[in-house]
């Protein structure tokens with residue numbers, strides 16, 4: 179692009195007359211800046227503002243694509259910070275970087291920057307239910323003597339990074355200073371999105387699954403300006419889809435935007451996932467399992483395919499990495515580092531691995547174990563009583579009260595070689611080549627039994643008996659059930675996918691729901707009788723990542739202890755209580771209080787039912803009704819998931835269908 183001396187906007191998309199699969203979008207009324215100059219934050223804020231009113235993924239992708247095209251053409255250095263801002267991240271997940279900013283700090287900054295007061299902010303918050311909207315209103319009604327210095331994308335991003343490293347005394351006031359400085363420069367709708375970024379709740383429906391494809395489209399269009407003239411609309415659409423999928427797949431094995439974005443920008447339309455490799459030290463997105471309603475359904479799905487059944491241990495998922503420097507690091511299911519929580523794991527892994535194991539990434543379950551009184555696998559709750567290993571709750575070899583055993587079940591990377599495409603039977607061989615024999619109670623392979631292809635059929639009595647006996651053994655050994663996995667055919671490791679290659683069969687399918695749900699309390703009623711003064715029942719919701727809405731699933735009023743009620747009454751107070759239902763809560767319920775989404779609870783019910791009141795999975799099973807669960811009961815708090823990682827609308831739709839299939843199979847019996 180030739181340097182321009184006049185302010186410019188997004189480059190005009192190609193005006194090809196051939197039909198385009200992604201219609202060249204009209205640029206948003208973009209902020210002006212010069213070629214080669216740093217891009218203004220206004221460019222992002224205007225796009226966010228347009229996105230806020232958009233529900234459809236296609237339109238959202240095209241708006242974001244357009245924004246990225248301008249950045250790629252005029253200020254390529256701002257593309258990476260822009261991707262971070264769009265995905266509401268400040269660093270790769272495994273870096274565990276947090277802003278640690280609460281609503282009260284933002285409120286204090288708002289008071290200073292806009293000359294308003296807490297009471298007024300509180301009143302507005304009750305009206306709008308969103309701190310970003312409140313901040314925008316404050317800014318809009320503020321009289322400015324001089325136009326503010328424009329905010330730049332790179333400055334906003336580096337301010338966030340600066341906030342994340344503030345620690346120690348006076349760190350709150352330093353953070354406030356940075357925020358006030360940013361707020362004083364806000365124009366148009368910048369304030370709304372700046373504040374939403376600070377409170378980690380952007381609400382524009384742009385998740386990584388939308389942002390990365392949008393960037394891929396932008397890169398393809400900018401790196402190949404004649405793309406719209408090449409081939410038919412179908413061809414072009416397919417090209418863009420392949421590129422989008424490659425970027426998302428790359429992110430699943432290497433969830434680090436610092437590596438993916440430059441690589442995509444360099445390779446353009448030729449970007450391929452094979453150009454990037456997994457890196458020990460950067461956790462990959464774990465493979466997930468589908469729920470089944472019992473052994474017959476699993477057998478039906480794996481007919482004529484060799485498969486393995488493994489114990490399903492009830493502990494904590496651990497992705498264990500050995501890095502090039504020989505260090506061992508552990509990551510949780512969400513990609514958070516938990517090495518400091520398990521100092522004993524490091525010793526166990528070091529002792530169990532052979533010298534030949536120079537680097538690896540493997541999948542395992544960490545389970546609490548009582549080695550003193552024989553060999554007893556402990557419950558997940560007992561394991562949870564271990565400290566969390568943060569800087570305030572240091573876990574040392576001396577302070578460990580609950581011992582652990584590592585049950586390894588997969589390997590994805592070994593000695594520089596990526597194993598994702600290898601079938602499980604072969605991956606297991608790699609695994610056993612790197613480690614010595616099991617050391618019971620410390621390092622074990624997940625207990626398994628294999629069914630070869632010839633025996634894999636529903637009518638084979640011996641197979642059914644064998645798996646039933648294995649399931650019973652697993653349950654007697656304090657496991658939750660079994661995992662059933664393909665061994666040879668279609669048996670690769672699919673990061674982040676909940677695929678048919680791994681099935682979970684849990685005890686609970688005989689008792690009620692196949693699985694528990696992880697739900698978020700979004701409201702409550704004032705309790706009566708014995709529960710007067712507490713909240714009861716609570717209104718529970720799932721999350722729909724497509725629309726970024728919480729959809730109610732049920733009221734829950736059993737399974738809580740009195741002390742829990744007291745704790746929750748204190749917890750849900752102040753900023754956590756909203757006086758008005760926010761627009762992103764979908765339900766016909768009208769509780770006495772609305773809560774900000776804060777925590778996740780595990781809930782079990784008897785079965786699923788279609789509901790006119792609750793809106794979970796609305797449109798997936800019934801056009802205007804949602805799904806609810808009958809006889810819900812609180813099981814436990816889920817501490818390792820954020821509200822947006824709770825059960826999704828799609829999970830609930832799938833569970834409802836699974837229940838229907840189960841009834842079909844039973845009726846068929």
Ligand SMILES: Nc1ncnc2c1ncn2[C@@H]1O[C@H](COP(=O)(O)OP(=O)(O)OP(=O)(O)O)[C@@H](O)[C@H]1O
Nearest residue numbers: 466467488489490491492494495543587624661682
């Ligand atoms: N042999 C095994 N193979 C795979 N996973 C296992 C195994 N044993 C235990 N697990 C655990 O089971 C989990 C999956 O089942 P479960 O439904 O209990 O977990 P969830 O967190 O509710 O759901 P999910 O992880 O599927 O989203 C895995 O994430 C893993 O932590």
